[in-house]
Amino acid sequence: MDTDPILTLDGVTRRYGPREIVSGAGFTLHEGRIACLLGPSGCGKSTILRLIAGLEPLDEGAIRIRGETVSEPHRTLAPEQRGVGLVFQDNALFPHLDVSDNVGFGVRHLKSAARRELVQGLLARLHVDHLAKAWPHTLSGGEQQRVAIARALAREPVLLLLDEPFSGLDGHLRGQIRRSLIEDLRKVGATVLVVTHDPEEAMTIADDLILMADGEILQTGTPEECYDKPVSAVAARLLGEAILLPVAVANAIADTPFGPVPTPGLADGVATILLRPGDLRVSSQGAPATVLSARRFGRETVATVAFADTEFTIRTSTAKLSGGEAIRLEADCAALRIF
Ligand code: ADP
Ligand code: MG
Secondary structure, eight states: OOOOOEEEEEEEEEEEETTEEEEEEEEEEETOOOEEOOOTTTTSHHHHHHHHSSSSSEEEEEEEEEEEEEEETTOOOOOTTTTTEEETOOOOOOOOOHHHHHHHGGTTSSOHHHHHHHHHHHHHTOGGGGGTOGGGGGHHHHHHHHHHHHHHHOOOOOOEEEEEEEEEEEHHHHHHHHHHHHHHHHHHHHEEEEEESSSHHHHHHHHHEEEEEEEEEEEOHHHHHHHHHHHSHHHHHSOOOOOEEEEEETTTTTEETTTTEOOTTTOOOEEEEEEGGGEEEEEEEEEEEEEEEEEEETEEEEEEETTTTTEEEEESSSOOOOOOOOOEEEEOGGEEOOO
């Protein structure tokens, strides 16, 4: 990437008493890109955001914003001096201020004409200008969130941090609200770090993905890289169901249960094959498996199968399956991920 990093975390460790909550975390964020920090609940995502925002000190490592060190042990630059906007899960608009005044709150030092222009511009860019005079409690969840983001953007942050921004939204509206908000943030050109525990959300919105579990950063990369070439079983499963099988490679050919697969560039020895649910088909040929349980959902059958020492879920709309049945599974060898 040719732009200077907006943010760098370098070996960041944070402890609460004897408990290490964040362990040696490192990643970088680049200008104008949308990154997602994905990990299960309790793994330390919000703590990382608070560390970046300067709301708490770190114990080891360093955080740099545009090359300037803003956190290191015993030195934490104040939040208002970092140019970082943080929008929490619960938005927390000021209830006694209308939408315009909420958005203008952080820029009260501006002359009133300049402030009004800035606020109106932001409300328009986030498509909530019709709500300028509304009170926070009259807004929907999605509207409150747009206003909270406009308020954070008013201070022209170098970096916008969003903590599980879509988790409070209704299921059927969520995808749509998410798509349009991300589109608007892209138009604004904001550099954004979105925290989520939802793999589908992360895969949908991220330019860059940061996978986290148990206080550690497991992997960074594009969503495709992380999905197709996870560094570990834990990383693979963060992005959805996966089985990882050992496979022997000799003379750049992997001997898979689905037949030989060329693996140019891979050293001889044991490699790993990654299978996702959509990769397998029930077929008259292929690798043997046993159906443990099966259930029909409309035209689709979802079955748990025992396969090569593991259990796995498959979906099929072509085969009728029942528990105990011996089946064969086939995979598209050209599409197999082996590393
Ligand atoms: P996430 O946002 O990924 O769900 P958090 O960063 O909120 O995770 O929390 C990570 C871990 O740190 C959790 O186990 C949580 O209980 C613990 N934790 C968070 N804040 C504090 C605190 N102020 N004191 C002690 N433990 C905390
Ligand atoms: Mg959290």
